[in-house]
Amino acid sequence: xxxxxxxxxxxxxxxxxxxxxxxxxxxxxxxxxxxxxxxxxxxxxxxxxxxxxxxxxxxxxxxxxxxxxxxxxxxxxxxxxxxxxxxxxxxxxxxxxxxxxxxxxxxxxxxxxxxxxxxxxxxxxxxxxxxxxxxxxxxxxxxxxxxxxxxxxxxxxxxxxxxxxxxxxxxxxxxxxxxxxxxxxxxxxxxxxxxxxxxxxxxxxxxxxxxxxxxxxxxxxxxxxxxxxxxxxxxxxxxxxxxxxxxxx
Amino acid sequence: xxxxxxxxxxxxxxxxxxxxxxxxxxxxxxxxxxxxxxxxxxxxxxxxxxxxxxxxxxxxxxxxxxxxxxxxxxxxxxxxxxxxxxxxxxxxxxxxxxxxxxxxxxxxxxxxxxxxxxxxxxxxxxxxxxxxxxxxxxxxxxxxxxxxxxxxxxxxxxxxxxxxxxxxxxxxxxxxxxxxxxxxxxx
Numbered sequence: 286x287x288x289x290x291x292x293x294x295x296x297x298x299x300x301x302x303x304x305x306x307x308x309x310x311x312x313x314x315x316x317x318x319x320x321x322x323x324x325x326x327x328x329x330x331x332x333x334x335x336x337x338x339x340x341x342x343x344x345x346x347x348x349x350x351x352x353x354x355x356x357x358x359x360x361x362x363x364x365x366x367x368x369x370x371x372x373x374x375x376x377x378x379x380x381x382x383x384x385x386x387x388x389x390x391x392x393x394x395x396x397x398x399x400x401x402x403x404x405x406x407x408x409x410x411x412x413x414x415x416x417x418x419x420x421x422x423x424x425x426x427x428x429x430x431x432x433x434x435x436x437x438x439x440x441x442x443x444x445x446x447x448x449x450x451x452x453x454x455x456x457x458x459x460x461x462x463x464x465x466x467x468x469x470x471x472x473x474x475x476x477x478x479x480x481x482x483x484x485x486x487x488x489x490x491x492x493x494x495x496x497x498x499x500x501x502x503x504x505x506x507x508x509x510x511x512x513x514x515x516x517x518x519x520x521x522x523x524x525x526x527x528x529x530x531x532x533x534x
Numbered sequence: 535x536x537x538x539x540x541x542x543x544x545x546x547x548x549x550x551x552x553x554x555x556x557x558x559x560x561x562x563x564x565x566x567x568x569x570x571x572x573x574x575x576x577x578x579x580x581x582x583x584x585x586x587x588x589x590x591x592x593x594x595x596x597x598x599x600x601x602x603x604x605x606x607x608x609x610x611x612x613x614x615x616x617x618x619x620x621x622x623x624x625x626x627x628x629x630x631x632x633x634x635x636x637x638x639x640x641x642x643x644x645x646x647x648x649x650x651x652x653x654x655x656x657x658x659x660x661x662x663x664x665x666x667x668x669x670x671x672x673x674x675x676x677x678x679x680x681x682x683x684x685x686x687x688x689x690x691x692x693x694x695x696x697x698x699x700x701x702x703x704x705x706x707x708x709x710x711x712x713x714x715x716x717x718x719x720x721x
């Protein structure tokens with residue numbers, strides 16, 4: 286009886302410790318992924334992929350994902366439209382569409398001249414940094430940051446302003462695949478860049494009786510040379526953030 | 535048996551605690567209303583609109599709030615252009631000239647629907663509101679850009695533009711556009 290009591294207590298302790306370890310798990314990201322501007326190269330691309338049993342496959346997949354994202358950032362035409370219905374009870378989205386059309390295909394001459402400079406593997410993902418062949422990216426040691434220990438960046442609430450660039454922040458929730466979350470955060474930021482560049486909004490508001498409004502917005506703009514300025518993950522609320530910029534001219 | 539049941543209950547609850555990677559919205563903290571929302575900045579060179587919206591989806595909450603803010607900015611531009619129209623009528627005495635007034639109104643309408651290029655979110659904040667996300671946004675729009683677009687629209691109509699150039703309103707408008715250009719060069 287005595288042995289079984291000790292055994293039960295021991296089991297309780299183990300399970301509690303395991304549970305705590307699971308919930309407080311560190312989330313490490315390479316600094317060049319969270320702050321791509323640290324890489325002083327003409328061309329630098331960060332690609333990510335889910336960790337796989339075959340690490341070579343994951344690395345190739347990460348490279349490919351990076352090139353796909355870069356392809357979108359090089360130049361896209363954004364078509365977006367949405368309609369909202371505002372009532373006294375709240376505002377409802379009636380419908381919305383969003384479409385991105387890239388300018389070129391992934392394999393162009395520029396991409397052939399890129400080389401893999403750094404590879405980093407964290408708890409869930411494989412990260413690959415591709416740079417141009419002439420670039421001498423500083424240092425070979427990977428600096429990793431634990432997002433649990435990094436304070437919230439200022440740009441999350443106070444978006445940078447410049448006379449030369451549009452800046453936009455995209456946010457995405459946690460999905461089963463973390464790569465989907467990062468990719469959506471980037472897409473949301475591109476959407477807001479497009480909205481900044483040009484948006485047409487029609488609004489009809491009824492003020493007599495119960496207040497009601499209908500808003501229709503349409504966007505059709507070209508965005509070129511988009512750059513990822515920073516990324517961040519909010520562990521507490523499981524949100525993924527991406528700060529992008531694109532030249533105003 | 536009693537030990538076994540207690541063990542099972544505690545194990546299940548600990549496992550649930552350990553596996554809960556995503557915190558529920560209800561258990562997270564509620565933030566304060568940002569200062570810039572209650573005290574919207576005032577700057578003669580910018581139009582500002584601070585709006586808030588809720589949704590279960592955070593990004594949709596931001597979409598709703600920014601759309602509202604842009605609508606508000608569109609209204610502010612409309613009021614500004616209507617003011618210009620009134621002054622133009624007073625200065626030139628074109629009240630009786632229906633054709634010219636119609637041309638002016640057309641230019642005004644085009645500006646309101648086309649010039650919302652340059653609106654930018656400068657501040658944003660998200661907080662939990664019960665089981666929903668509440669997004670606060672502050673959107674700004676440079677006044678000079680609106681004036682510039684308005685002048686460009688006016689230039690498309692030679693007759694209207696010739697009349698408008700002779701007014702004091704035009705001179706003031708051009709000064710504001712010049713200020714914007716100078717500010718851009720200075721940056």
